[in-house]
Amino acid sequence: MTNIQLTQDQKELIERMGVFYEQHGIQPMEGRIMSLLIVCDEPELTFDQIRELLGISKSTTSSALNMLMLTKHVIYRTKPGDRKRYFASNIVQWQQSFTENFQKFFEVIKIMKEALAQRTSETPEFNRQMAEFIEFIEYLSVEFPRLYQEWLQRNNEKKQ
Amino acid sequence: MTNIQLTQDQKELIERMGVFYEQHGIQPMEGRIMSLLIVCDEPELTFDQIRELLGISKSTTSSALNMLMLTKHVIYRTKPGDRKRYFASNIVQWQQSFTENFQKFFEVIKIMKEALAQRTSETPEFNRQMAEFIEFIEYLSVEFPRLYQEWLQRNNEKKQ
């Protein structure tokens, strides 16, 4: 039995954030767990605290947490002499996983190139536009990581 | 009855691209239609050609095409003295819709700021990391459109 309680405001915010995540392709319960870990005053929660605060079953908690760890949205740490895991939102590493996601997205060019290669040469305008799009994505896949590096540097300077 | 035929290779490519789209949150059939419009030698297809080439019903074709037009993934034009609509992939505008999607994503900061504002001040490290993440997204939402503008300009210069 956890002694943590959520205020009405927190509960509402969790639902609203959950909807946002859902609209971006994340499962409802996974979205709620992520939101909980950001909204809740405690920066870390155990399996059972999550389960009780959201009022869900162990199986749902288990599979959602495992998926969230697979997708790097959630991390956990352990404490000496304590068998429980303490789960936390991975905002710390979000910048990185954010850029990793971009990289993954840029894979679209592979299939696009394949499609372009097998196209008839009788539609030059269409093919030119496809080539241009491929170039754009390639441009981004170079420029975007640079943007990230610049931000890192700028942020480091600020700290000193 | 359409006289267009797809090769085995084209069919396979359509399925593979379809899966890719599906993994990025697009409905299976919508993904297949988009792929078809890119893979097929004809840069434009009619309602009925799409329906026949994919072997799907009119209702499915109708709702999928309407959704794809709503999301700006597909456009159509008409021809004088012809009641049919000729559908095409909107790769021309993809660069733009791509960047528009980014803008929409950046809305995450609104909810994040709200969540940060209501947090306890007793977790300074956690709050600092959240603030840093928000700053990062704000940085991107400024820098990314600039990147896009630069590409547009570079591309225009190349054409002249």
Next chain:
DNA sequence: CTTTTGGTTCGGTATTTTCAGAACTAAAAG
């Protein structure tokens, strides 16, 4: 060895999503 803790795995149900088919419609053609 037995019990408790901190989960995982399995099987089933309820909900949601995806699609087909039939009935419908508005505009053009005959």
Next chain:
DNA sequence: CTTTTAGTTCTGAAAATACCGAACCAAAAG
């Protein structure tokens, strides 16, 4: 006015998904 064309809308079935509860398991505590 009737028929054809080019779709749209509605209903329902099938498939996929999300979730629960119960059984299970491995490590630690008693």
